[in-house]
Amino acid sequence: MLTAKDPQTGRRSMGLHRLQVKGSRRLGIHLANPPISRFAAKAEENNRPLDVAISLGVHPILLLASIVSSPIEDKVAIAGSLLGSRLALTKCETSDVDVPAHAEVVIEGKVLPKLREPEGPFGETSGYYFSDQSHVIEVTAITHRKNPILQALHPTSQEVALLCGPAGEAEIVQMLREKGFAVEDLALSAPSGRTHVAVSLKKRHDSDPKQLLHFLLAGVPYIKHAVVMDDDVNVQDPGDVEWAIATRVQGDEDLIVIPNLRARSIDPSKKAGMFTAKVGIDATVPVAERHRFKRIGVPSAIKQGVAKRLAAIISPALAGR
Incomplete structure (x- = not known):
């Protein structure tokens, strides 16, 4: 789950985006969907990197909130509403982003401007492999809980x-x-x-x-x-x-x-x-x-009558076994 802020308004949002490990401090990321794709485009217009954080192992409600299409870009607020309580957040070490305090692993970094690299091939929800020219993240820090559990989603699961x-x-x-x-x-x-x-x-x-x-x-x-x-x-x-x-x-x-x-x-x-x-x-x-x-169908009264008669026959027989 990726978290970032709009570089112009400071509004935060979350989304699910596929990642590819390219080195100890380098990730490929497919930014095809808003609003974070728009955040990256705005930062790139000014030739500036976009601070991001990748949270692995989070509450399922956060995953659901991150893919909801809503005029409310702050999907953290949506997640809090679904949970019925305020979501606990913590500041990143190197990125200007807040992340879920309960995340198992957090990878901090920056989406580099005006840089695309080959990504994939990756299996997608359509059931086929795809490659693309995608954005690149420079990793700046990794934090995690003690004995963290790594969660991943299979695209056709x-x-x-x-x-x-x-x-x-x-x-x-x-x-x-x-x-x-x-x-x-x-x-x-x-x-x-x-x-x-x-x-x-x-x-x-x-x-x-x-x-x-x-x-x-x-x-x-x-x-x-x-x-x-x-x-x-x-x-x-x-x-x-x-x-x-x-x-x-x-x-x-x-x-x-x-x-x-x-x-x-x-x-x-x-x-x-x-x-x-x-x-x-x-x-x-x-x-x-x-x-x-008009569809054929057995009237409900007849169904109920048959069910009662079967119960009257079957129940005594089972009791006598």
């Missing part, structure tokens, strides 16, 4: 999926609801590296799904494929999503393709210039034909 998924889902739901879409639920697909999303919508007009798809695909850079379904579909169940696509989609009417949108840097299929085509699927039923798409 369930741990990363559980960390990144809820934050991204909450952000997109809020964005869509603020635009007036009656979103019921939303699920980012972990195997796709969060590039696939399923949305359930309380549809009022037949135009709603395609309007949502256009806004979502253009507005969220990392989403590549999206499907919108009615609110009777459980988007958290991949089987239910597949069923909706299989029974409610006509390919000549319900697909949209938007070419030449911004691509993710870690997508190996991207086109030259960092562009990609995005696909949207409208898997909702026409408003006027909902009566034809």
Whole structure:
């Protein structure tokens, strides 16, 4: 977890950024995401290094707060709110940065201006290896607890999926609801590296799904494929999503393709210039034909009656064993 300050305002923030050890006092760092990428750019404009600190082995809430996209750049404050108490910080030895007092290891240093070096190849959340020209950190100090525990994140692990998924889902739901879409639920697909999303919508007009798809695909850079379904579909169940696509989609009417949108840097299929085509699927039923798409199901009263009868038969049998 990287911590730094805006060189103009002094506001601090945190983020997760991959690192490569290049020597005893040298690290490569991939600064692709704001706000710390902006901090580095501001410092570089004045040909000045950016003080940073890397905290290893921190509370999981800090990792979650560090990846949340929020107008509140001070993600330490976000972490404190999630914890329900003020976060204990301590000053670094050589960097003008405060870090979590409970961190297992802290690596202090400076992002050097106007310097890029080859980095990688690194395994990424897309499931492929990537190399890049990345920033360089000059290490100025290392501090640690007694017998520290080193924590690392595997890019395609369930741990990363559980960390990144809820934050991204909450952000997109809020964005869509603020635009007036009656979103019921939303699920980012972990195997796709969060590039696939399923949305359930309380549809009022037949135009709603395609309007949502256009806004979502253009507005969220990392989403590549999206499907919108009615609110009777459980988007958290991949089987239910597949069923909706299989029974409610006509390919000549319900697909949209938007070419030449911004691509993710870690997508190996991207086109030259960092562009990609995005696909949207409208898997909702026409408003006027909902009566034809009523799902089969056993009434709850019958389910409860069967459960009671089974309990009456099974319980005495188990008691007599």
